[in-house]
Amino acid sequence: MKRATERILEKMPNLKCCLSSDQNMILQNETLSKLNEIEQSFLKLAWFFENPTEQNFNLESIYKNLKNEWLSFSLELIVYYFMYDTQLMKALYMVKEDDF
Numbered sequence: 001m002k003r004a005t006e007r008i009l010e011k012m013p014n015l016k017c018c019l020s021s022d023q024n025m026i027l028q029n030e031t032l033s034k035l036n037e038i039e040q041s042f043l044k045l046a047w048f049f050e051n052p053t054e055q056n057f058n059l060e061s062i063y064k065n066l067k068n069e070w071l072s073f074s075l076e077l078i079v080y081y082f083m084y085d086t087q088l089m090k091a092l093y094m095v096k097e098d099d100f
Helices: 003-011 013-018 025-033 037-050 060-065 068-085 088-099
Strands: none
Touching: 003 013, 003 037, 003 068, 013 037, 025 037, 037 060, 037 068, 060 068, 068 088
C-alpha cells in the first residue's frame, strides 16, 4: 500500500474495505454510491495512488467536492504521493540540482 493511501486511511479508516483493486466499474460505482462526496473524492484518489496506470483521477472532484482543510489535505497528498511513492519528483529534483 502506498504511503499516501495510508495517510488517507488514517483519517478515514472506513475506506479500507473499499480499496480492493479487483472491483469492476459496476462495483466501484456501487461502492461510491454509499459514500458522501468527501469520502468519494478520497477513495478515488486512493484508487489512483494504488493503481495509477489503470485508475484515472479527475481533479475536478476535489475542486467541486472539497473545501478548506479537506482541499488542503488532498493537495498535500498529491504532492506527497509524487515525492514519496513514485520516482517522478525525485528525478526532477536531481535534474534541478545538476543545473546549478
